[in-house]
Amino acid sequence: MADSVIRFSEPDVTDREVEAASRALLSGWITTGEECLALEAELSEFVGVEHVVAVSSCTAALEIAVAHLDLPRGSRIGVPTWTFVSTAMAAIHRGLVPVLLDVDPDTLNVSPESLAAALDADGGLDAVVAVHFAGVAVSESVHRLCADAGVPLIEDAAHALGTSDFRGRVGGVGTAGCCYSFYATKNLTSAEGGAIATDDAALADFARSFRLHGLSKDAWARYRPDAKTLGYDVVGDGLKANLPDVLAAVARVQLQRFEDMQARRREIVTGYRNLLADAPVRFVPGEADPHSADHLAVVILPEGTDREALQSELQSQGIGTSVHFRPLHTFEWFGAQGYGPGPTGVPVATAHTERALSLPLHPKLSDDDVSRVCESLCAAIGAADPA
Ligand SMILES: Cc1ncc(COP(=O)(O)O)c(C=O)c1O
Structure with a gap:
């Protein structure tokens, strides 16, 4: 019998999520309402932060955070080049200019040196978005540099629900x-969705309004059975980026299952690290980080590896892989807009551009799957069989 397919990512959805979605669908209220409010309360307790506002995506959450800064158009925002396009796109939508920062070779998180140089350069930075890449928190020095310069720091925690740092759980x-x-590929999924967490009540109020066209009241506040008033005002501009109750109901079950799913992720990542200990690949980060959310299992391939050929070979054996990330400075459009690297350039990101490979990682992988991925990877890069 042919080997089964090992997907790079697969949502871990059970009957409990299906029942929760059905309950919400049949409840008579399917858009943002009680389920969403409950999810927000549960997430804020889980993260340990005062306010969580659920939205339709992380991109929307980033756009809300940037909009709340209320910076003039043309303001400069530091963004690691090693990220998904939406980290920068959210700022670009608000008229800001991304300055692309280099990354640390071990974590691929924004490098404090690159950030410090951009803060000190002519024009400086007016804000920064830092990405907790693959579930590993950015270093405390990144927070300190921004605080010392009086520059607001937005956290892109698309990979970092459950990650901890010097503050406790990463949460604004x-x-x-x-x-x-x-x-869909995240460690807690509702298919699409996101949230913004903060200890700032003004940002939370802004987010509630901005996620719904800048309205002073959402539909739940106006039409729920005990609503006092049907009226609303427009208090600013905004997006249509609320999270419907059907999806919030799914996310609530995922949150209940989160610790179990994370424990399995940790086992899988530990398995990869053990089995590939003697392989000519380097893990990101080199040493396992006990505070990571283990969102991705990224390895750096030997220099000169034809990554695309290697991915095709693995794919032919039914093994899915991915790349996180193609750095922003390599996209033609960014260059054409004049969105380029800051004063240090991006030598580390450039050196890693063709070498990062994300291995399959989701809680439904078996130990046999992990062994098969390691064996196939070693064979494909011409290394000895894994330990
Ligand atoms: C680092 C990073 N930021 C932001 C996003 C955007 O997330 P969403 O699809 O929820 O908008 C992603 C998505 O993969 C991501 O990897």
Whole structure:
């Protein structure tokens, strides 16, 4: 019998999520309402932060955080080049200019040196978005540099629900908002979705209004059975980026199952690290980080590896892989807009551009799957069989 397919990512959905979605669908209220409010309360307790506002994506959460800064158009925002396009696109939508920062070779998180140079350069930076890449929190020095320069720091935590750092769980404490993703490949998924976490009540109020066209009251506030008033005002501009109750109901079950799913992720990542200990690949980060959310299992391939050929070979054996990320400075459009690297350039990101490979990682992988991925990877890069 042919080997079964090992997907790069697969949503871990059970009958419990299906029942929750059905219950919400049949409840008589399917858009943002009680389920969403409950999810927000549960997430804020889980993260340990005062306010969580659920939205339709991490991209929307980032756009809300940027909009709340209310910076003039043309303001400069530091963004690691090693990220998904939406980290920069959210700022670009608000008329800001991304300055692309280099990354640390071990974590591929924004490098404090690159950030410091951009803050000190002519024009400086007016804000920063830092990405907790693959579930590993950015270093405390990134927070300190921004604080010392008086520059707001937004956290792109698309990979970092459950990650901890010097503050406890990553969740917007002391920053200008922490943005999560519940996209299909994330460690908690509602298919699409996201949230912004903050200890700033003004940002939370802004987010509630901005996610719904800048309205002073959402539909739930106006039409629920005990609503006092049907009226609303427009208090600013905004998006249509609310999270419907059907998806919030799914996310609530995922949150209940989160610790179990994370424990399995940790086992899988540990398995990869053990089995590939003697392989000519380097893990990101080199040493396992006990505070990581283990969102991705990224390895750096030997220099000169034809990554595309290697991915095709693995695919032919039924093994899916991915690349996180193609750095922003390599996209033609960014260059054409004049969105380029800051003063240090991006030598580390450039050196890693063709070498990062994300291995399959989701809680439904078996130990046999992990062994098969390691064996196939070693064979494909011409290394000895794994330990
Ligand atoms: C680092 C990073 N930021 C932001 C996003 C955007 O998330 P969403 O799809 O929820 O908008 C992603 C999505 O993969 C991501 O990897």
